Amino acid sequence: MxxxxxxxxxxxxxxxxxxxxxxxxxxxxxxxxxxxxxxxxxxxxxxxxxxxxxxxxxxxxxxxxxxxxxxxxxxxxxxxxxxxxxxxxxxxxxxxxxxxxxxxxxxxxxxxxxxxxxxxxxxxxxxxxxxxxxxxxxxxxxxxxxxxxxxxxxxxxxxxxxxxxxxxxxxxxxxxxxxxxxxxxxxxxxxxxxxxxxxxxxxxxxxxxxxxxxxxxxxxxxxxRRAAGGGRVSVDLAGRPAAGLDLLPGVRALEIRGDRAHLRTEDSDATVLALAELGAIRGLEVAPASLDDAFLALTAHAPVERR
Ligand SMILES: Nc1ncnc2c1ncn2[C@@H]1O[C@H](COP(=O)(O)OP(=O)(O)OP(=O)(O)O)[C@@H](O)[C@H]1O
Known part of the structure; x- marks a missing residue:
């Protein structure tokens, strides 16, 4: 042996x-x-x-x-x-x-x-x-x-x-x-x-x-879920424009439904802090990424060859 x-x-x-x-x-x-x-x-x-x-x-x-x-x-x-x-x-x-x-x-x-x-x-x-x-x-x-x-x-x-x-x-x-x-x-x-x-x-x-x-x-x-990173953050727009929310730190995707902005983020903390600085935290909800999100993120095929 x-x-x-x-x-x-x-x-x-x-x-x-x-x-x-x-x-x-x-x-x-x-x-x-x-x-x-x-x-x-x-x-x-x-x-x-x-x-x-x-x-x-x-x-x-x-x-x-x-x-x-x-x-x-x-x-x-x-x-x-x-x-x-x-x-x-x-x-x-x-x-x-x-x-x-x-x-x-x-x-x-x-x-x-x-x-x-x-x-x-x-x-x-x-x-x-x-x-x-x-x-x-x-x-x-x-x-x-x-x-x-x-x-x-x-x-x-x-x-x-x-x-x-x-x-x-x-x-x-x-x-x-x-x-x-x-x-x-x-x-x-x-x-x-x-x-x-x-x-x-x-x-x-x-x-x-x-x-x-x-x-x-x-x-x-x-x-x-954690390895895939981030989560979902949503806030009431309360009449304010949604423009620019997709540029906040961590944000990967922005969706507007009714008067609410739904953000997919790879760093919930950074996104929430930035929203707070804008004073845009009415009805704030933060949720971890779903396992589906995690699976999709982990198996997303990047055009470059992986390790
Ligand atoms: N005997 C074989 N001859 C040629 N190619 C094969 C053979 N067995 C598997 N492959 C190929 O190897 C890859 C992996 O197949 P495999 O069956 O291991 O996947 P899997 O994850 O079990 O898929 P599924 O969920 O569909 O059963 C596939 O591209 C498949 O086409």
């Missing part, structure tokens, strides 16, 4: 260093450095094509990095997968014909060294009522929950979920997050990908914003 390297007992659940994966000219994962501690629940948040699924494929050892290193629990992903430490729910999965949900989960559980009892898995995934149903006769949402059950069956230390709620309606989504939360609270590490900001903020300890193969932000929802 290299000196200074963590031992398999202390190593983080997931570690990427300088990981790159290309498909022709596309750098699907473009130099990612990342550590996920054991027990964390982390969301990979990004648009279509941002590189989430490719990062997950690297992490599961389904493909190898062209450069850099990817490790799970201090060793190659294949070793962690072989040892039954990883459960995954991927986007594409074909149903096995004829077997029932109960048979499928029992079969998968039987391949792990220390699986959860099958009835417990079925309950956790919310599919206990479907145990006798054939897996090729399920609705999209039911099939998705069965895939979650399959991911849980081996009682993995690391659960990896690629867009787990994509086919679920509101009620099933809610039930899914409850199950996932219950599993995470047992101390497992969970990594899930999503397009939904609210889901990432509500269900993860930490959000990684992925854009064009890179991690462009890493933190809680509140931290991302």
């Amino acid at each position: 290299e000196p200074g390297r963590p031992t398999p007992r202390t190593a983080p659940a997931v570690s990427f260093s300088g990981a790159v994966r290309t498909y022709g000219a596309v750098r699907a994962v473009d130099g990612v450095d990342l550590t996920i501690a054991r027990g964390e629940t982390v969301a990979l948040l990004g648009r279509n094509g941002a590189g989430k699924s490719t990062a997950i494929a690297l992490l599961l050892g389904l493909c190898a990095p062209d450069a850099g290193r990817v490790e799970l629990f201090g060793g190659p992903p294949e070793a962690a997968v072989r040892a039954g430490r990883v459960g995954a729910m991927l986007q594409e999965a074909r149903a096995v014909p004829r077997v029932t949900v109960g048979e499928l989960v029992a079969f998968v559980a039987g391949r792990y060294p220390a699986p959860l009892p099958v009835d417990r898995v079925l309950r956790l995934a919310g599919v206990a009522g479907l145990a006798g149903r054939r897996v090729d006769r399920l609705s999209g949402g039911q099939a998705q929950r069965v895939r979650f059950a399959v991911a849980l069956a081996g009682d993995p230390d690391l659960l990896v979920l690629d867009e787990p709620t994509a086919a679920l309606d509101v009620e099933a989504r809610h039930a899914f997050w409850q199950s996932m939360g219950a599993y995470a609270r047992r101390g497992s590490t969970v990594l899930f990908s999503t397009h939904h900001l609210e889901e990432a903020e509500a269900h993860a300890d930490r959000i990684l914003v992925v854009d064009r193969g890179r991690i462009v932000a890493d933190g809680t929802g509140a931290q991302l």
